[in-house]
Amino acid sequence: MLVTTYGHAVDDGPAGPSTPQPEHGATAGSASQKLEILMAPPPVVQLVRSALVLNHLGEVLAVRTASAPDGTYRLPGGEPGADNADVYGLMRTVQYETGLPLAAHRVLVRDRTKGDPPTEHYVHFCGRLPGGQKLTLEGVDHFLWLAADAVAEHCGRAAGRIESALEALANGTLVERCDGVFVDERRAG
Structure with missing residues (x-):
């Protein structure tokens, strides 16, 4: 039949x-x-969101987990599979990892990665902290406050995305990247 x-x-x-x-x-x-x-059905795109948090000196908050490859640091939140696919999940993840109750503000970077699965990584500006702010770590085992010129040394593959976020914050723009390569920069609206 x-x-x-x-x-x-x-x-x-x-x-x-x-x-x-x-x-x-x-x-x-x-x-x-x-x-x-x-x-x-279209391929499932994995969404990842990270928080750019600065201290009163303009240094970037970077965190590290025990499972980080080569001991590299990343921005808070930015783990695939974590509860950070939307901004509310990002805020919960940042508070869990650092103890900081921050709000996610504008998107600074959108970085698309072709892979299996394809990934869209968004970096949100989450504020500047006053001096002496205490962090309570949970789910991460170490943190650093990094000057812009130290990001590449400590953050491995995430360094380009972090440097783009700092540039976008300074210029009031949104940086578009694809597979780690600069694609476009637009004025934030």
Whole structure:
């Protein structure tokens, strides 16, 4: 018996379903196969959000987890799979990791990465802290306050994104990056 499924005929004979074969008259690249490709769900994009937090000296708050590759630091929040896919999740994650109840303000950087899964990483400005602010670490094992010229030394692959965020903050712009490469810079609106 032939059963049509998603534009393919399947022989459901005595041994069970066989390999899908193109329908009678259909060829590779036919309209039905093209429609099937168009109807396929889009790839799931993993959203990651990080918080750019500065102290009264303009230094960047960077955190490190025990599982960090080569002991590199990152911005608070910026872990794939963490509860930070939206700004409220980012604020909860930052408070959990640092004890700081901060609000997420404007987006400074949008960095798209092609991969499996593709990722969109957003860096939000979350404020400047007054001097002497205490941090309570949970889920991270160390933090540093980094001057802009020390970011590359301590933050590995995240350094370019952090440097772009500092530039966007200073210039009042949004920086677009793709696979770590600068794509566009626009005035923040």
